[in-house]
Amino acid sequence: MNIYLQIFSTFAKIGAFTIGGGYAMIPIIQKEVVEKKGWIKEQDFLDVLAISQSAPGILAVNISIFLGYRLRGVKGSIVATLGSTLPSFTIILLIAMFFAGYQDNETVIKIFKGIRPVVVSLIAVPMINMAKKARLNIYTGALAVATALLVVFLKVSPLYILLVVGVVFTALTVGRKGK
Protein backbone atom coordinates (compact mmCIF):
# COMPACT_ATOMS: atom_id res chain seq x y z
CA MET A 1 0.00 0.00 0.00
CA ASN A 2 1.14 3.55 -0.77
CA ILE A 3 2.94 5.05 2.23
CA TYR A 4 0.74 8.17 2.33
CA LEU A 5 -2.36 6.00 2.28
CA GLN A 6 -0.87 3.96 5.12
CA ILE A 7 -0.13 7.08 7.15
CA PHE A 8 -3.62 8.42 6.51
CA SER A 9 -5.44 5.21 7.38
CA THR A 10 -3.37 4.59 10.52
CA PHE A 11 -4.02 8.07 11.89
CA ALA A 12 -7.66 8.00 10.83
CA LYS A 13 -8.05 4.79 12.81
CA ILE A 14 -6.47 6.48 15.83
CA GLY A 15 -8.75 9.50 15.43
CA ALA A 16 -11.89 7.46 15.01
CA PHE A 17 -11.46 5.19 18.00
CA THR A 18 -10.20 7.41 20.78
CA ILE A 19 -12.87 8.93 22.94
CA GLY A 20 -11.77 11.29 25.68
CA GLY A 21 -9.21 13.56 24.07
CA GLY A 22 -5.49 13.66 23.49
CA TYR A 23 -4.26 11.75 26.50
CA ALA A 24 -6.50 8.79 25.71
CA MET A 25 -4.89 8.73 22.26
CA ILE A 26 -1.31 8.25 23.42
CA PRO A 27 -1.37 4.51 24.16
CA ILE A 28 -3.26 3.87 20.90
CA ILE A 29 -0.84 5.92 18.82
CA GLN A 30 2.02 4.08 20.49
CA LYS A 31 0.53 0.68 19.72
CA GLU A 32 -0.13 1.51 16.07
CA VAL A 33 3.00 3.46 15.24
CA VAL A 34 5.64 1.77 17.41
CA GLU A 35 4.44 -1.81 17.81
CA LYS A 36 2.39 -2.56 14.72
CA LYS A 37 3.98 -0.42 12.02
CA GLY A 38 7.47 -0.10 13.51
CA TRP A 39 7.70 3.42 12.06
CA ILE A 40 9.56 4.78 15.05
CA LYS A 41 11.51 3.32 17.99
CA GLU A 42 10.10 3.36 21.51
CA GLN A 43 12.71 5.84 22.77
CA ASP A 44 12.11 8.21 19.84
CA PHE A 45 8.38 8.02 20.45
CA LEU A 46 8.91 9.18 24.01
CA ASP A 47 10.93 12.14 22.70
CA VAL A 48 8.18 13.01 20.22
CA LEU A 49 5.67 12.79 23.04
CA ALA A 50 7.67 15.02 25.40
CA ILE A 51 8.12 17.71 22.75
CA SER A 52 4.49 17.51 21.59
CA GLN A 53 3.34 17.94 25.16
CA SER A 54 5.50 20.97 25.81
CA ALA A 55 4.64 22.77 22.55
CA PRO A 56 1.39 24.76 22.42
CA GLY A 57 -1.62 23.36 20.57
CA ILE A 58 -3.74 20.24 20.47
CA LEU A 59 -1.69 17.28 21.68
CA ALA A 60 -3.03 14.75 19.17
CA VAL A 61 -2.45 17.20 16.32
CA ASN A 62 1.09 17.94 17.52
CA ILE A 63 1.93 14.23 17.67
CA SER A 64 0.44 13.63 14.21
CA ILE A 65 2.43 16.50 12.69
CA PHE A 66 5.65 15.36 14.33
CA LEU A 67 5.34 11.68 13.41
CA GLY A 68 4.12 12.49 9.89
CA TYR A 69 7.12 14.76 9.40
CA ARG A 70 9.56 12.09 10.53
CA LEU A 71 8.02 9.63 8.09
CA ARG A 72 7.63 11.76 4.96
CA GLY A 73 8.43 15.42 5.68
CA VAL A 74 5.87 18.20 5.39
CA LYS A 75 3.60 16.15 3.11
CA GLY A 76 3.64 13.33 5.65
CA SER A 77 2.72 15.71 8.46
CA ILE A 78 -0.26 17.08 6.50
CA VAL A 79 -1.51 13.59 5.64
CA ALA A 80 -1.15 12.38 9.25
CA THR A 81 -3.01 15.39 10.64
CA LEU A 82 -5.80 15.05 8.08
CA GLY A 83 -6.10 11.42 9.10
CA SER A 84 -6.31 12.04 12.84
CA THR A 85 -8.75 14.97 12.58
CA LEU A 86 -11.08 13.93 9.76
CA PRO A 87 -13.13 11.40 11.79
CA SER A 88 -13.97 13.87 14.57
CA PHE A 89 -14.51 16.67 12.05
CA THR A 90 -17.05 14.57 10.17
CA ILE A 91 -18.85 13.29 13.25
CA ILE A 92 -19.13 16.71 14.92
CA LEU A 93 -20.20 18.37 11.68
CA LEU A 94 -23.03 15.86 11.31
CA ILE A 95 -24.09 16.40 14.93
CA ALA A 96 -23.93 20.20 14.57
CA MET A 97 -26.06 19.99 11.43
CA PHE A 98 -28.74 17.80 12.96
CA PHE A 99 -28.58 18.65 16.66
CA ALA A 100 -30.10 22.08 15.97
CA GLY A 101 -33.29 20.35 14.82
CA TYR A 102 -33.55 18.33 18.04
CA GLN A 103 -32.78 21.12 20.48
CA ASP A 104 -36.50 21.83 20.97
CA ASN A 105 -37.38 18.18 21.34
CA GLU A 106 -38.94 17.46 24.77
CA THR A 107 -36.81 14.35 25.38
CA VAL A 108 -33.56 16.03 24.32
CA ILE A 109 -34.29 18.98 26.62
CA LYS A 110 -34.79 16.65 29.60
CA ILE A 111 -31.67 14.66 28.86
CA PHE A 112 -29.49 17.76 28.55
CA LYS A 113 -30.89 19.22 31.77
CA GLY A 114 -29.40 16.18 33.49
CA ILE A 115 -26.17 16.28 31.52
CA ARG A 116 -25.17 19.94 32.03
CA PRO A 117 -24.26 19.89 35.74
CA VAL A 118 -22.43 16.61 35.11
CA VAL A 119 -20.28 18.27 32.46
CA VAL A 120 -19.32 21.09 34.83
CA SER A 121 -18.26 18.44 37.34
CA LEU A 122 -16.22 16.63 34.69
CA ILE A 123 -14.27 19.84 34.02
CA ALA A 124 -13.62 20.40 37.74
CA VAL A 125 -12.24 16.89 38.32
CA PRO A 126 -9.19 17.07 35.99
CA MET A 127 -8.41 20.50 37.45
CA ILE A 128 -8.18 19.04 40.95
CA ASN A 129 -6.01 16.17 39.73
CA MET A 130 -3.72 18.54 37.84
CA ALA A 131 -3.42 20.74 40.93
CA LYS A 132 -2.48 17.71 43.05
CA LYS A 133 0.14 16.56 40.54
CA ALA A 134 1.63 20.05 40.20
CA ARG A 135 2.37 20.21 43.97
CA LEU A 136 1.37 23.84 44.20
CA ASN A 137 3.08 25.89 46.90
CA ILE A 138 1.69 29.10 48.40
CA TYR A 139 2.87 31.25 45.44
CA THR A 140 1.86 28.99 42.57
CA GLY A 141 -1.37 28.17 44.41
CA ALA A 142 -2.14 31.88 44.75
CA LEU A 143 -1.39 32.34 41.03
CA ALA A 144 -3.89 29.57 40.17
CA VAL A 145 -6.60 31.03 42.41
CA ALA A 146 -5.94 34.58 41.18
CA THR A 147 -6.22 33.39 37.56
CA ALA A 148 -9.56 31.73 38.23
CA LEU A 149 -10.95 34.78 40.06
CA LEU A 150 -9.74 37.24 37.40
CA VAL A 151 -11.30 35.19 34.61
CA VAL A 152 -14.62 34.43 36.34
CA PHE A 153 -15.34 37.72 38.11
CA LEU A 154 -13.41 40.41 36.28
CA LYS A 155 -13.82 38.75 32.85
CA VAL A 156 -10.12 39.06 32.13
CA SER A 157 -9.15 36.99 29.10
CA PRO A 158 -6.90 34.05 30.08
CA LEU A 159 -4.81 35.01 27.05
CA TYR A 160 -3.54 38.11 28.83
CA ILE A 161 -2.68 36.19 31.98
CA LEU A 162 -0.75 33.60 29.94
CA LEU A 163 1.04 36.41 28.10
CA VAL A 164 2.02 38.33 31.24
CA VAL A 165 3.27 35.25 33.09
CA GLY A 166 5.08 34.05 29.95
CA VAL A 167 6.79 37.40 29.42
CA VAL A 168 7.83 37.65 33.07
CA PHE A 169 9.22 34.11 32.91
CA THR A 170 11.18 34.88 29.74
CA ALA A 171 12.54 38.13 31.18
CA LEU A 172 13.70 36.36 34.33
CA THR A 173 15.30 33.51 32.34
CA VAL A 174 17.12 35.90 30.04
CA GLY A 175 18.17 37.98 33.04
CA ARG A 176 19.60 34.96 34.79
CA LYS A 177 21.55 33.92 31.71
CA GLY A 178 22.97 37.44 31.36
CA LYS A 179 24.66 37.26 34.78
Next chain:
Amino acid sequence: MIYAQLFFTFFVIGLFTFGGGYAMLSLIQNEVVVNHAWITAQEFTDMVAISQMTPGPIGINSATYVGYAVTGNIFGSLVATIAVSLPSFIIILLICRIYAKFKESNVFASLMKTLRPVVIGMIGAAAGILVTEENFIDWTSWVLFAGAFIASQWLKMNPILVIILGGFIGYFIY
Protein backbone atom coordinates in the same frame (compact mmCIF):
# COMPACT_ATOMS: atom_id res chain seq x y z
CA MET B 1 -16.06 39.43 7.93
CA ILE B 2 -17.13 36.51 10.07
CA TYR B 3 -14.74 33.98 8.48
CA ALA B 4 -11.70 36.18 9.10
CA GLN B 5 -12.82 36.68 12.71
CA LEU B 6 -13.36 32.95 13.11
CA PHE B 7 -9.95 32.21 11.63
CA PHE B 8 -8.13 34.74 13.78
CA THR B 9 -9.92 33.68 16.98
CA PHE B 10 -9.16 29.98 16.55
CA PHE B 11 -5.60 30.66 15.40
CA VAL B 12 -4.98 32.53 18.66
CA ILE B 13 -6.65 29.74 20.65
CA GLY B 14 -4.37 27.16 19.01
CA LEU B 15 -1.31 29.31 19.62
CA PHE B 16 -2.05 29.84 23.31
CA THR B 17 -3.10 26.35 24.30
CA PHE B 18 -0.61 25.13 26.85
CA GLY B 19 -1.67 22.14 28.86
CA GLY B 20 -4.21 20.12 26.93
CA GLY B 21 -7.85 20.08 25.97
CA TYR B 22 -9.34 21.37 29.21
CA ALA B 23 -7.12 24.45 29.20
CA MET B 24 -8.20 24.97 25.61
CA LEU B 25 -11.85 24.83 26.69
CA SER B 26 -11.26 27.80 28.94
CA LEU B 27 -9.79 29.82 26.05
CA ILE B 28 -12.54 28.80 23.66
CA GLN B 29 -15.20 29.66 26.21
CA ASN B 30 -13.73 33.08 26.84
CA GLU B 31 -13.47 33.94 23.15
CA VAL B 32 -16.60 32.31 21.84
CA VAL B 33 -19.07 32.82 24.70
CA VAL B 34 -17.79 35.91 26.54
CA ASN B 35 -15.99 38.01 23.89
CA HIS B 36 -17.84 37.29 20.66
CA ALA B 37 -21.10 35.87 22.08
CA TRP B 38 -21.22 33.47 19.13
CA ILE B 39 -22.87 30.77 21.26
CA THR B 40 -24.49 30.83 24.74
CA ALA B 41 -22.98 29.30 27.90
CA GLN B 42 -25.67 26.64 27.71
CA GLU B 43 -24.83 25.74 24.11
CA PHE B 44 -21.17 25.64 25.08
CA THR B 45 -21.94 23.17 27.88
CA ASP B 46 -23.91 20.97 25.48
CA MET B 47 -21.03 21.10 23.02
CA VAL B 48 -18.56 19.98 25.71
CA ALA B 49 -20.86 17.06 26.54
CA ILE B 50 -21.03 16.08 22.88
CA SER B 51 -17.26 16.43 22.50
CA GLN B 52 -16.64 14.16 25.44
CA MET B 53 -18.89 11.45 24.05
CA THR B 54 -17.51 11.49 20.51
CA PRO B 55 -14.06 10.45 19.30
CA GLY B 56 -11.21 12.82 18.65
CA PRO B 57 -9.42 15.68 20.35
CA ILE B 58 -11.71 18.14 22.15
CA GLY B 59 -9.99 21.11 20.45
CA ILE B 60 -10.89 19.83 16.99
CA ASN B 61 -14.42 18.95 18.09
CA SER B 62 -14.97 22.44 19.52
CA ALA B 63 -13.58 24.24 16.47
CA THR B 64 -15.72 22.18 14.12
CA TYR B 65 -18.86 22.69 16.21
CA VAL B 66 -18.43 26.42 16.81
CA GLY B 67 -17.46 27.03 13.17
CA TYR B 68 -20.73 25.49 12.08
CA ALA B 69 -22.83 27.12 14.80
CA VAL B 70 -21.54 30.59 13.90
CA THR B 71 -21.80 30.44 10.12
CA GLY B 72 -24.38 27.72 9.59
CA ASN B 73 -22.28 25.99 6.97
CA ILE B 74 -19.46 23.49 6.57
CA PHE B 75 -17.03 26.18 5.42
CA GLY B 76 -17.12 27.77 8.88
CA SER B 77 -16.18 24.43 10.44
CA LEU B 78 -13.34 24.06 7.99
CA VAL B 79 -11.95 27.55 8.64
CA ALA B 80 -12.05 27.16 12.44
CA THR B 81 -10.53 23.66 12.39
CA ILE B 82 -7.67 24.63 10.07
CA ALA B 83 -7.05 27.81 12.08
CA VAL B 84 -6.81 25.97 15.39
CA SER B 85 -4.29 23.46 13.95
CA LEU B 86 -2.15 25.93 12.01
CA PRO B 87 -0.03 27.23 14.93
CA SER B 88 0.86 23.62 15.76
CA PHE B 89 2.06 23.11 12.19
CA ILE B 90 4.28 26.16 12.28
CA ILE B 91 5.71 25.44 15.74
CA ILE B 92 6.20 21.67 15.40
CA LEU B 93 7.79 21.99 11.95
CA LEU B 94 10.15 24.62 13.34
CA ILE B 95 11.00 22.34 16.24
CA CYS B 96 11.66 19.46 13.82
CA ARG B 97 14.22 21.63 12.02
CA ILE B 98 16.09 22.48 15.22
CA TYR B 99 15.32 19.20 16.94
CA ALA B 100 18.73 18.51 18.50
CA LYS B 101 19.13 22.01 19.85
CA PHE B 102 15.58 22.09 21.13
CA LYS B 103 16.04 18.83 23.01
CA GLU B 104 18.87 20.32 25.02
CA SER B 105 17.44 23.74 25.79
CA ASN B 106 13.92 22.62 26.75
CA VAL B 107 12.65 26.20 26.80
CA PHE B 108 9.07 25.15 26.12
CA ALA B 109 9.11 22.54 28.87
CA SER B 110 10.15 25.03 31.53
CA LEU B 111 7.80 27.69 30.19
CA MET B 112 5.01 25.14 30.37
CA LYS B 113 5.94 24.33 33.96
CA THR B 114 5.76 28.02 34.85
CA LEU B 115 2.38 28.37 33.17
CA ARG B 116 0.91 25.33 34.90
CA PRO B 117 -0.68 27.22 37.83
CA VAL B 118 -2.29 29.60 35.33
CA VAL B 119 -3.60 26.64 33.35
CA ILE B 120 -5.06 25.10 36.51
CA GLY B 121 -6.75 28.40 37.34
CA MET B 122 -8.07 28.63 33.78
CA ILE B 123 -9.69 25.20 33.99
CA GLY B 124 -11.21 26.15 37.35
CA ALA B 125 -12.58 29.28 35.71
CA ALA B 126 -14.00 27.24 32.82
CA ALA B 127 -15.98 25.21 35.34
CA GLY B 128 -16.90 28.30 37.37
CA ILE B 129 -18.27 30.27 34.42
CA LEU B 130 -20.55 27.37 33.53
CA VAL B 131 -22.28 27.51 36.93
CA THR B 132 -25.16 29.53 35.50
CA GLU B 133 -28.89 29.54 36.16
CA GLU B 134 -29.46 27.84 32.82
CA ASN B 135 -27.12 24.96 33.66
CA PHE B 136 -28.10 24.66 37.33
CA ILE B 137 -31.87 24.97 37.27
CA ASP B 138 -32.61 23.78 40.83
CA TRP B 139 -31.16 21.79 43.74
CA THR B 140 -31.32 18.52 41.80
CA SER B 141 -28.70 19.96 39.44
CA TRP B 142 -26.37 20.29 42.42
CA VAL B 143 -27.07 16.70 43.43
CA LEU B 144 -26.15 15.63 39.90
CA PHE B 145 -23.03 17.79 40.06
CA ALA B 146 -21.94 16.20 43.35
CA GLY B 147 -22.84 12.70 42.16
CA ALA B 148 -20.82 13.13 38.97
CA PHE B 149 -17.89 14.42 41.00
CA ILE B 150 -17.92 11.37 43.29
CA ALA B 151 -18.39 8.96 40.38
CA SER B 152 -15.53 10.46 38.41
CA GLN B 153 -13.04 11.38 41.13
CA TRP B 154 -13.44 8.57 43.65
CA LEU B 155 -15.11 5.74 41.79
CA LYS B 156 -12.96 6.43 38.68
CA MET B 157 -15.98 5.91 36.47
CA ASN B 158 -15.55 6.53 32.74
CA PRO B 159 -16.63 10.12 31.88
CA ILE B 160 -18.80 8.92 28.98
CA LEU B 161 -20.68 6.63 31.34
CA VAL B 162 -21.11 9.49 33.82
CA ILE B 163 -22.59 11.71 31.08
CA ILE B 164 -24.94 8.95 29.91
CA LEU B 165 -26.11 8.36 33.48
CA GLY B 166 -26.68 12.11 33.90
CA GLY B 167 -28.80 12.16 30.75
CA PHE B 168 -30.74 9.12 31.92
CA ILE B 169 -31.50 10.64 35.31
CA GLY B 170 -32.43 13.95 33.66
CA TYR B 171 -34.91 12.17 31.42
CA PHE B 172 -36.68 10.57 34.38
CA ILE B 173 -36.74 13.42 36.90
CA TYR B 174 -37.51 16.47 34.73
